[in-house]
Amino acid sequence: MTLGITLDSLSLGYARGPVLREVDLTVRPGEVLVIVGASGSGKSTLLRALAGLLTPHGGRVLAGGEEVTGTSRERAMVFQDDGLLPWRTVRRNVELPLRIRGLPRGERRTVAQEWLARVGLEGHEDRLPRELSGGMRQRVQLARALAGAPRAVLMDEPFGALDAQTRAGMQALLLDVLRDTRATIVFVTHDVDEALLLADRVVVLGSGGVRTTIEVPGPRDPAADRAELREKILKEL
């Protein structure tokens, strides 16, 4: 149950002015599309539009062929800065999408617990977000996004706050989840190595649009030699 996403001549911006102009891009169903680009190039802005949180200045976003006009549980978002509800415990944050899906209480608890264990947060269920480190909060967001079994996951630098070891663990978890669910992923990072590890394609944003798109041949292998692709991306950044 994957979801294709099409950006059709999409222009985005804020009251102060435009950020991206007439972007055409297709995210294939089940694809991992990684977006890189300098700070301020519009990566978060683009993800917000895909989530349905930002109305385009022009053009459209289509998800599964239908125009995106608002948020949907089919498209889960992991925010760059905290997206957790501060007054809810870790457990109740992760249960939220399950509640929206109408799962009964007992089942919600089981599924939430499974995901919290997978992101390494067992024992922290009853804490409030403010009682966690930044990296732990990012992991709660990841658990919450995946627990809802969305067809697409939009991830804005989700591993940015993690130490190298935890980060490698989360990347492995994400690849694992992808094998299970085949969800479509749009993933923003400023780490080129992370981009090359996760991506089927890397899109470089800059100067108000897509600078270049680079196919990353499989299989995903942390040991694969990506030096040439790495150079190519760094040159465009």
Ligand SMILES: Nc1ncnc2c1ncn2[C@@H]1O[C@H](COP(=O)(O)OP(=O)(O)OP(=O)(O)O)[C@@H](O)[C@H]1O
């Ligand atoms: N809520 C907002 N209101 C007005 N302007 C905004 C808003 N959010 C972002 N911008 C502007 O839009 C441009 C793109 O910002 P965006 O957050 O999308 O960049 P980014 O590529 O995600 O950067 P970073 O790598 O630092 O996260 C910037 O010039 C920024 O100042």
Ligand SMILES: [Mg+2]
């Ligand atoms: Mg950003």
